Amino acid sequence: MAHTITIHDDGNGDANPYWVAFDGDTKPEQTTSHGATTDESDAITQTANGYRADGTVYGGRDAYRYHGKRLGMAFKYPERVRIKINDQQWRSPAAFGETQPWSGGNGGGGGSGNSNSGDGDGGDGSSDSSSSGSSTKQPSSGGSAKRHGIEFGRVVHAVDDLEMDPAANEPIDDALPTGEGGVLVEFPPGEYLIECQQSVVDTDSWGLRGLGGDPRDVRFYTPKGDWTKAIAFNGGRGFLLENCSFAQRDDHETGTCVAAVCKDELEIRHVRHLGYTPNSIENPQAEENGYCLAPSVTDPDGVGHVVDYVNVGESTVADYPQNTIPVFIGEPSRGTIHVKKCHIENKGSHTLYASKAAAVKVEGGLFKNNSNTNMRLSGAGSSLRDATIVVDRDPEFFRESDTGEPQNVRGLWWENQKNGASGGLVENTEFVYTSETRSEGVICVNGSAGGLTVRDCRIRNTTQGVPNVVVDPIGSGVRGNCPPGDEWVRLENVTFTGSGAHPPVEAKRPDVDMLGCRVNKPEAPRSEGLRKYDVEHGRV
Structure with a gap:
């Protein structure tokens, strides 16, 4: 099965050299798939493990069609680069486990990178919380x-x-x-x-x-x-x-x-x-x-x-x-x-x-x-x-x-x-x-x-x-099973702000404490029925 890798540079025309290495006996070919533009000066050379493409993008796109798998790639300015595999989403180089640090164009002759697959499309509104930071492939096959x-x-x-x-x-x-x-x-x-x-x-x-x-x-x-x-x-x-x-x-x-x-x-x-x-x-x-x-x-x-x-x-x-x-x-x-x-x-x-x-x-x-x-x-x-x-x-x-x-x-x-x-x-x-x-x-x-x-x-x-x-009172509610130990509830250094007519705490059992708390709720009444009440009222 053939795949296409498209490399897009977001730069302003400054040269951004790169190389991509491929496994397999079939030589990759430059292509204009996905609207990419190619620089005919790019070189595709055979290596001991397959082929390597050396190119330069200047705020545009290069594309290669290949049949094996990618063995590695590197970019002088990876922060300017986005990559697409076939018709899938654009990704940063970091999303592909075979990306290597730039070393002046050296390297790419072999190695064991990831497969030739990208991610599927579709939005989800998901948070951008930190991922595992796992872009390097672990040893496989044993x-x-x-x-x-x-x-x-x-x-x-x-x-x-x-x-x-x-x-x-x-x-x-x-x-x-x-x-x-x-x-x-x-x-x-x-x-x-x-x-x-x-x-x-x-x-x-x-x-x-x-x-x-x-x-x-x-x-x-x-x-x-x-x-x-x-x-x-x-x-x-x-x-x-x-x-x-x-x-x-x-x-x-x-x-x-x-x-x-x-x-x-x-x-x-x-x-x-x-x-x-x-x-x-x-x-x-x-x-x-x-x-x-x-x-x-x-x-x-x-x-x-x-x-x-x-x-x-x-x-x-x-x-x-x-x-x-x-x-x-x-x-x-x-x-x-x-x-x-x-x-x-x-x-x-x-x-x-x-x-x-x-x-x-x-x-x-x-x-x-x-x-x-x-x-x-x-x-x-x-x-x-x-x-x-x-x-x-x-x-x-x-x-x-x-x-x-x-x-x-x-x-x-x-x-x-x-x-x-x-x-x-x-x-x-x-x-x-x-x-x-x-x-x-x-x-x-x-x-x-x-x-x-x-x-x-x-x-x-x-x-x-x-x-x-x-x-709530001890023993109330649908659960009913009271704790065999302590029944008290204690609030320490809790701040209450906002409007509303409800008191800070509604205590329906006798052993509830407010200690060192602060309340700035002008419409709210004082909490009643507490065992201990140490509360500062006013501006918080």
């Missing part, structure tokens, strides 16, 4: 690697070694080594079709990793119109999913989820869910797997990480519980999961539903305009630090499409659903509420929870109808 503490005995290249189709014309199901432990499959930029659920059962050290410069460079697609659990890892130790995306299309039906029930060493890093997220009315198959990502660590001493997960596509809010949960950490999770620097927005239910799990530590991130709750945590060992929770969207977005009723949109809901353990910490987190939607509160402490400290936080609430902090 080479070993260690990533984020997981030892892989074999690293294989999805296209070069496993002959997967990077254009998503043929499914990759049969080529994925799901029955083999100790293997890391690395994907060059492209689009890959997963037709059926890929189950990895009782297998240690297994992973998928994209080689692009951005998680969106490697996209996994599932059949259109279906809700597909693409990856199901269950029972092993050591799971890695890194630097890739799952594309859900925008047909309001296609959904994709990933589940990882891991004993220990769970690593999900720089992963994106792209496109629209359907609910179970739009696709009844979503009822069985009503989440996008479901990580669990089953060993009580086990540790997992979910880092830079982004899911910001649109959804339509339906009646609870018919909405899709972006991240669900369920009851099997007995270890500790760190959720760091994630961005979840515009979802119909529970941004992070983790009140059935053991310790879940959320660090940083933006959680914005998600219906029902923007964060749902519980119990000893769990925490929310350095994050931002925002609800500022038009209230109509939060109205149930099937009943017409307004949803209950909490900022943080703290409860103890299964473990019955008191405790928890909310620290240095900013809450912003400007939407007059229906809500039980910016921060809601359920009657099943206690021993919670809220410290060094800022709550800006400009609404008339949304309470600020609500602490």
